[in-house]
Amino acid sequence: MRDDDAAGQARSDTLLEWYDRHARDLPWRVPPGAARSPDPYRIWLSEVMLQQTTVAAVRAYFERFTQLWPTVADLAQADDGRVMAEWAGLGYYARARNLLKCARVVAAEHQGRFPDRQEDLLKLPGIGPYTAAAIAAIAFDRPAVVMDGNVERVMARLHDIHTPLPAAKPELKAEAAALTPAARPGDYAQAVMDLGATICTPRSPACGICPWRAPCLARARGTAAVLPRKAPKKAKPVRLGIAYVGRTPGGDWLLERRPDSGLLGGMLGWPGSPWAETTPAETPPVAARWCDVGAEARHTFTHFHLRLALRVAVIDPAQVPADGPLLLVPKHRFRPSDLPTVMRKAFDLAHGAMESP
DNA sequence: AATACGGGGCA
DNA sequence: TGCCCAGTATT
CATH class of the missing domain: 3.90.79.10 (Nucleoside Triphosphate Pyrophosphohydrolase)
Incomplete structure (x- = not known):
C-alpha cells in the first residue's frame, strides 16, 4: 500500500506542477497561488452551468448572470421568468428552475452561505454527486473525489480500463479516489478536469505533451483514443x-x-x-x-x-x-x-x- | 437500472 | 448532416 500511496503522491504532484503553469483562465476561477479565495456562489453557478455544457457556451451566460445577480441573495429575489429568459439557449432548463430553488434555500435556510461539506451540498436542489464534490473541493478546498466525464476518461486511460461505461464507474471512481491528494485538493480537482478538457480529449488526445504521459498505460499500449469504451446507444426516433x-x-x-x-x-x-x-x-x-x-x-x-x-x-x-x-x-x-x-x-x-x- | 432532459462542436 | 459529448432528477 505504501508503494501505491507514494506513486499516487508523485502523480498528483506532477499534475499540480503542470496546473501551476497551464491553468486555464476562466471567469469563475481563482488562479493557483492567488491570495484571494473563491466565491462559493460563483463556483456553484459556474458548475451548474457547466453540467453537460462546454466552457465556450457558458462564458457569456456566466458573465451575464453575475452582472445581473452578483450574490446568491440577489438571485434568490429574482423574478422566475427573468431567470428562465436569461437561461434560454443554454439547455437543460431544469437546471435553471433548480438554480432558483437552490438560491432561495441557501438564502432562507443557510443565511446566504453555501454549506462547505459535500454531504450537505448534496441535499440542495440541482446539486448531485459531481457538483457537490466540485464545490466542496474548489470553493472550500476539501479533498472530495470529483468525478465528471473528463475524470472518467482520464482514469480509464491512465489505468487502461476497457470495461464499458457505465459499468466501469465504480472502478474509475476508486482510481480517482486513490489519486486525490490531501494537499491542494481544490487545485488538483481543477487540474484533472483541465487535463481532460485540453489534453486528454475525447478524440485525438495530445499524449505527447501530457504531464501524465510517463505513467499512462493507455499511452504505452496505444489504446488511448478508444477509451473510455461505452455501451452502445439507441437510435433517436x-x-x-x-x-x-x-x-x-x-x-x-x-x-x-x-x-x-x-x-x-x-x-x-x-x-x-x-x-x-x-x-x-x-x-x-x-x-x-x-x-x-x-x-x-x-x-x-x-x-x-x-x-x-x-x-x-x-x-x-x-x-x-x-x-x-x-x-x-x-x-x-x-x-x-x-x-x-x-x-x-x-x-x-x-x-x-x-x-x- | 433505465429514462428524460438541450445544444454546440467537429468530422 | 450526423455523430459525439455529459450531470441530475425521476421512475
Whole structure:
C-alpha cells in the first residue's frame, strides 16, 4: 500500500506542477497561488452551468448572470421568468428552475452561505454527486473525489480500463479516489478536469505533451483514443408537431408558458400540437386564418429528432383567454433570445414568412 | 437500472 | 448532416 500511496503522491504532484503553469483562465476561477479565495456562489453557478455544457457556451451566460445577480441573495429575489429568459439557449432548463430553488434555500435556510461539506451540498436542489464534490473541493478546498466525464476518461486511460461505461464507474471512481491528494485538493480537482478538457480529449488526445504521459498505460499500449469504451446507444426516433406563430395587428406575439415539468419546462414557446410519431392534427390556440409556412423547424433533442411544421396568422387579441398558459408578449418586450433554441428556430422561419408574403 | 432532459462542436 | 459529448432528477 505504501508503494501505491507514494506513486499516487508523485502523480498528483506532477499534475499540480503542470496546473501551476497551464491553468486555464476562466471567469469563475481563482488562479493557483492567488491570495484571494473563491466565491462559493460563483463556483456553484459556474458548475451548474457547466453540467453537460462546454466552457465556450457558458462564458457569456456566466458573465451575464453575475452582472445581473452578483450574490446568491440577489438571485434568490429574482423574478422566475427573468431567470428562465436569461437561461434560454443554454439547455437543460431544469437546471435553471433548480438554480432558483437552490438560491432561495441557501438564502432562507443557510443565511446566504453555501454549506462547505459535500454531504450537505448534496441535499440542495440541482446539486448531485459531481457538483457537490466540485464545490466542496474548489470553493472550500476539501479533498472530495470529483468525478465528471473528463475524470472518467482520464482514469480509464491512465489505468487502461476497457470495461464499458457505465459499468466501469465504480472502478474509475476508486482510481480517482486513490489519486486525490490531501494537499491542494481544490487545485488538483481543477487540474484533472483541465487535463481532460485540453489534453486528454475525447478524440485525438495530445499524449505527447501530457504531464501524465510517463505513467499512462493507455499511452504505452496505444489504446488511448478508444477509451473510455461505452455501451452502445439507441437510435433517436423522429417526432412531428405543429407550432402556431401568431401576432396581433399591433405586433404583439402569442406565446405560452410551458408547464414546469417536462421538456423545455418553465420556458416560453409557441403554442401547438403535441409532438408524436404520427402526423399531428391541427390544434390552433385561437381561431384565425392560419397559413402554412412552407418550411419546418428541425431540431434534435437528447432522445428524439423533431420536425415542427409552422403556421402563421394575424390574431385578434380579444380571442386570447386571460387565464391559462397563453400570453401576449408586447412587441417591444419580445426578445427571440428569451426562447429555447427550437422555438427561436421556429420564430426565425415564421418571421421570414410573414415579412415576405 | 433505465429514462428524460438541450445544444454546440467537429468530422 | 450526423455523430459525439455529459450531470441530475425521476421512475
